[in-house]
């Protein structure tokens with residue numbers, strides 16, 4: 314499930330430089346599609362153009378999903394990931410920072426594509442981003458952890474726009490890692506999360 318790839322960091326950088334702008338353009342396209350008031354002819358023309366582009370990208374495709382890769386230097390990348398995937402237009406993408414003590418932090422701009430209640434972030438999107446950040450927190454990027462239980466308290470609506478996530482390990486017990494996290498917007502904490510992450514037996 315985690316695939317070793319014989320690529321240097323410089324080669325991975327080059328691939329990111331190739332495909333990163335594609336993901337960024339697609340995010341712009343998603344936003345434009347949601348917010349456009351263009352008329353019949355323009356939209357028909359846009360659909361034809363997008364279909365032509367899709368065909369162009371289908372020329373050479375991998376089997377199945379993108380997967381999680383790592384190289385000899387210990388760098389790991391998952392370009393299709395729903396929360397952080399550089400090449401995935403569905404992902405904001407979130408960039409999780411980890412401090413030396415293992416605490417995590419991310420700042421994300423959530424636009425029209427992440428709406429649930431009017432003008433507010435969809436609760437499932439908050440859950441997605443928290444789950445990922447908490448998974449990174451639990452793993453400390455040194456071990457494999459899976460979400461076992463995620464408990465969310467939606468305390469306040471979260472307006473679309475800039476949001477901040479933070480998390481830390483709150484305890485460990487055998488193969489269980491407990492993580493606390495939260496997501497806040499300009500009006501303070503919107504969602505609080507507690508998670509139990511499990512180190513699978515096969516990874517020990």
Ligand SMILES: CCCCCCCCCC(=O)SCCNC(=O)CCNC(=O)[C@H](O)C(C)(C)COP(=O)(O)OP(=O)(O)OC[C@H]1O[C@@H](n2cnc3c(N)ncnc32)[C@H](O)[C@@H]1OP(=O)(O)O
Nearest residue numbers: 444445448449452454459460461462487489509511513514
């Ligand atoms: C490095 C890159 C970092 C990337 C971060 C990515 C973040 C993304 C996070 C995800 O989305 S992960 C995907 C969603 N989660 C899953 O798909 C997990 C599916 N479930 C499983 O694979 C297994 O059920 C699991 C690995 C979680 C546990 O299976 P085990 O067979 O290892 O558990 P086992 O029954 O041996 O129990 C071990 C301990 O964990 C406890 N446990 C097991 N399942 C639990 C659960 N679901 N919730 C809470 N605790 C749980 C269990 O009670 C026990 O506690 P004790 O040691 O105290 O007895």
